[in-house]
Amino acid sequence: MHTLDIIRIVASLLVIIVGGAIGARRMWFLFRLLRVAKPMPERWGGWGKKLRYQLRHVVAQEKILQWTGVGILHAFIFWGFMIAQSQSLEAIGEVFDPDFHIPLIGRWEILGFTQDLFSVLIMVAIIGFAIVRFAQSPRIRGKQSRFAGSYLSHGWYVLLLEFALLYTVLVLRGVRVAHGTLPYERGAFLSRWIGENVFAGMGEFQLDLVGTVFLVAHIAVIFGFLIFTVYSKHLHIFTIFPNVLFARLPKALGPLESEKIDVENMSEDDVLGVGQIEHFGFKRFLDMYTCTECGRCQSQCPAWNTGKPLSPKLVIMDLRDHLYAKGPYMLDPSLAEANGSNGHENIDVLNMKLVGDAPGEESVIDFDVLWSCTTCGACVEECPVDIEHVDHIMDMRRYKVQMESSFPTEAGGMLRNIENSGDPWGLGQSKRMEWAEGLDVPVVNGTIPDDVEYLFWVGCAGALEDRSKKVTRTVAELLNKAGVKYVVLGQGESCNGDPARRLGMEYVFQMMAQANIELLNSIGAKKIVTWCPHCFNTIKNEYPAFGGTFEVVHHTQLLTKLVQEGRLTPQTAIDKKVTYHDPCYLGRHNEVYDPPRAVVDAVAGLEKVEMPRCRNHGFCCGAGGARFYMEETIGKRVNHERIDEALELEPDLVSTACPFCFVMLDDAVSDKVGSGALAEGTTKVVDVSQILAESLLPLASINGDGDHKSVNVAAGAATGPGSPPADGPDEGSHAERAGQP
Ligand code: SF4
Ligand code: SF4
Numbered sequence: 121m122h123t124l125d126i127i128r129i130v131a132s133l134l135v136i137i138v139g140g141a142i143g144a145r146r147m148w149f150l151f152r153l154l155r156v157a158k159p160m161p162e163r164w165g166g167w168g169k170k171l172r173y174q175l176r177h178v179v180a181q182e183k184i185l186q187w188t189g190v191g192i193l194h195a196f197i198f199w200g201f202m203i204a205q206s207q208s209l210e211a212i213g214e215v216f217d218p219d220f221h222i223p224l225i226g227r228w229e230i231l232g233f234t235q236d237l238f239s240v241l242i243m244v245a246i247i248g249f250a251i252v253r254f255a256q257s258p259r260i261r262g263k264q265s266r267f268a269g270s271y272l273s274h275g276w277y278v279l280l281l282e283f284a285l286l287y288t289v290l291v292l293r294g295v296r297v298a299h300g301t302l303p304y305e306r307g308a309f310l311s312r313w314i315g316e317n318v319f320a321g322m323g324e325f326q327l328d329l330v331g332t333v334f335l336v337a338h339i340a341v342i343f344g345f346l347i348f349t350v351y352s353k354h355l356h357i358f359t360i361f362p363n364v365l366f367a368r369l370p371k372a373l374g375p376l377e378s379e380k381i382d383v384e385n386m387s388e389d390d391v392l393g394v395g396q397i398e399h400f401g402f403k404r405f406l407d408m409y410t411c412t413e414c415g416r417c418q419s420q421c422p423a424w425n426t427g428k429p430l431s432p433k434l435v436i437m438d439l440r441d442h443l444y445a446k447g448p449y450m451l452d453p454s455l456a457e458a459n460g461s462n463g464h465e466n467i468d469v470l471n472m473k474l475v476g477d478a479p480g481e482e483s484v485i486d487f488d489v490l491w492s493c494t495t496c497g498a499c500v501e502e503c504p505v506d507i508e509h510v511d512h513i514m515d516m517r518r519y520k521v522q523m524e525s526s527f528p529t530e531a532g533g534m535l536r537n538i539e540n541s542g543d544p545w546g547l548g549q550s551k552r553m554e555w556a557e558g559l560d561v562p563v564v565n566g567t568i569p570d571d572v573e574y575l576f577w578v579g580c581a582g583a584l585e586d587r588s589k590k591v592t593r594t595v596a597e598l599l600n601k602a603g604v605k606y607v608v609l610g611q612g613e614s615c616n617g618d619p620a621r622r623l624g625m626e627y628v629f630q631m632m633a634q635a636n637i638e639l640l641n642s643i644g645a646k647k648i649v650t651w652c653p654h655c656f657n658t659i660k661n662e663y664p665a666f667g668g669t670f671e672v673v674h675h676t677q678l679l680t681k682l683v684q685e686g687r688l689t690p691q692t693a694i695d696k697k698v699t700y701h702d703p704c705y706l707g708r709h710n711e712v713y714d715p716p717r718a719v720v721d722a723v724a725g726l727e728k729v730e731m732p733r734c735r736n737h738g739f740c741c742g743a744g745g746a747r748f749y750m751e752e753t754i755g756k757r758v759n760h761e762r763i764d765e766a767l768e769l770e771p772d773l774v775s776t777a778c779p780f781c782f783v784m785l786d787d788a789v790s791d792k793v794g795s796g797a798l799a800e801g802t803t804k805v806v807d808v809s810q811i812l813a814e815s816l817l818p819l820a821s822i823n824g825d826g827d828h829k830s831v832n833v834a835a836g837a838a839t840g841p842g843s844p845p846a847d848g849p850d851e852g853s854h855a856e857r858a859g860q861p
Pocket of ligand 2: 414415418502506507
């Protein structure tokens with residue numbers, strides 16, 4: 121055995137043993153930490169579906185390819201490094217045997233070709249990502265950069281290490297070509313070219329020397345990369361597999377989960393929500409491990425994009441950093457005492473609040489960060505590794521609200537009103553049918569008759585908010601015109617509980633849900649039509665966990681069906697330009713994108729234009745997550761940002777399909793008119809049902825001439841168009857909407 125052989129073997133083994141030990145120690149720490157988290161039994165099982173999902177999302181890179189350019193670059197890296205494992209295996213084998221090849225497949229020309237092809241593609245991807253990182257640098261783009269707040273150096277280290285891996289392996293392969301020991305012939309085109317052009321004519325000793333240096337260097341880079349990976353955001357290359365495996369199905373964004381709250385049998389030690397990092401479930405820990413700091417979530421977040429302190433990426437990163445800092449103490453509580461006595465600098469992690477009670481208070485997550493979220497789901501939709509940010513935020517809100525009564529005070533009125541009066545404004549049951557005055561709207565009495573197809577769930581906004589009441593009338597008129605047999609609950613209807621749940625008051629939500637489900641089951645409700653996407657989402661997706669399983673459709677789905685069946689036939693062409701705003705809880709949360717557009721498509725004459733942020737990339741109106749009932753004092757108002765985007769298109773109509781979006785966008789238009797930025801009457805906010813109705817019978821709600829009986833009646837029933845609210849919420853501040861004095 122030559123000296124170089126001995127050096128190669130000893131140095132390589134040393135790197136493998138030391139590097140492997142450091143990597144394994146860290147992985148053991150991460151694994152033990154995971155076991156401290158709460159078990160989430162609901163995430164186990166259904167392995168067949170999970171496996172198919174894994175193949176689509178991880179192996180086929182489906183979600184990451186949503187962003188085509190960087191998606192393709194990432195796919196080159198992902199698939200490339202899968203293939204590159206075989207090259208590293210060959211390198212490790214070469215330490216002991218210069219003629220080493222992988223058993224069975226190690227001489228296939230196709231393998232040699234694929235290895236070299238992906239070497240080229242990885243190099244293209246590294247250059248591409250370097251350009252992206254320069255172009256997207258926070259130094260150039262400030263907060264608009266999706267990398268703002270990420271550990272920037274880590275991204276560069278990854279590219280550097282990837283380049284080093286590639287460079288060292290290509291040199292090694294070139295040397296093997298020159299030695300005549302590479303197990304592939306022409307297939308390994310790049311290696312062969314390097315061997316024949318760079319190392320041709322080099323003496324045996326020089327080749328051995330270069331080979332030994334680069335072999336040890338390659339193994340050092342592999343293990344250096346391993347250590348860097350388990351201590352950095354690059355950990356996702358391992359944790360993406362379990363993280364996607366335990367993601368919510370059929371997709372990461374979906375119904376909120378919670379244990380049923382049984383106050384009768386609660387003990388002093390029971391905790392509702394998450395007040396300490398260790399209260400989180402294991403999927404949340406996996407989320408923290410897996411964040412790649414890519415900032416896709418941040419780039420789409422309405423809060424971040426309007427100057428609020430909330431970035432979904434930074435929430436996950438801050439939780440992760442806190443988890444890693446507190447982790448050793450969670451695994452070994454005796455450490456706290458030992459470190460406390462010797463003044464360990466990290467000891468504060470044990471006493472630090474997870475969420476502050478006031479803006480700026482020292483905590484892992486700032487008060488304003490937690491309460492800026494609209495639960496729009498854009499972050500979850502964008503995240504390529506299925507991190508469920510909304511669940512993290514809801515877990516923390518549940519603790520603050522239920523265990524500490526700490527939340528924006530103006531939302532308290534909404535909670536009290538729901539508990540006491542069954543609606544967020546405290547207007548009470550007696551006003552719930554005022555919207556229907558003068559209309560033939562049947563109210564259920566006893567059980568729903570067999571010949572009645574739908575229960576029309578009106579919703580609190582639809583029944584009580586002045587502008588929304590007009591839409592409710594329009595929907596009822598359209599159902600009447602189409603001959604749909606339906607009933608409403610009338611004064612028997614209550615809030616579905618969504619605003620309380622999204623604020624974090626799970627207990628009130630569960631109370632409302634149970635009462636509503638009992639009522640719906642007792643009257644034999646089977647098919648429900650709603651026009652509020654929040655009612656739609658809650659009854660359809662969240663009531664089943666409490667024993668309420670109903671077939672729920674949104675009014676846009678029903679109207680589309682009625683048009684298709686010829687039961688509603690638009691008559692008049694409307695010569696207007698219209699754009700459509702996707703409500704988050706209809707679109708992203710439920711993937712109902714086409715029916716509202718189909719309702720508009722059914723009407724002739726309209727010029728339809730899409731906003732840049734539409735469908736699953738739609739931008740929130742600012743009302744979700746109980747934000748409708750809170751003040752918005754930081755940054756630009758979300759509804760202003762959205763209406764600005766719509767107004768860029770110079771539309772006559774901004775259509776939507778949600779009472780809350782309707783009010784938010786209408787408020788934004790009024791603000792624009794008030795500030796002189798928009799001429800009065802230029803742009804009108806409408807529900808898509810009103811466009812359909814306009815084509816069937818011209819309605820004042822769209823053309824503003826007030827000559828249609830139904831609209832005059834609707835307006836007159838409450839306050840009249842444009843007048844201030846008589847006894848309910850209408851235009852005004854968020855506090856007014858919340859029923860605050
Ligand atoms: S749910 Fe929406 S508002 Fe909340 S963090 Fe995600 S993107 Fe931002
Ligand atoms: S949470 Fe997801 S989208 Fe956001 S930075 Fe992390 S990996 Fe990227």
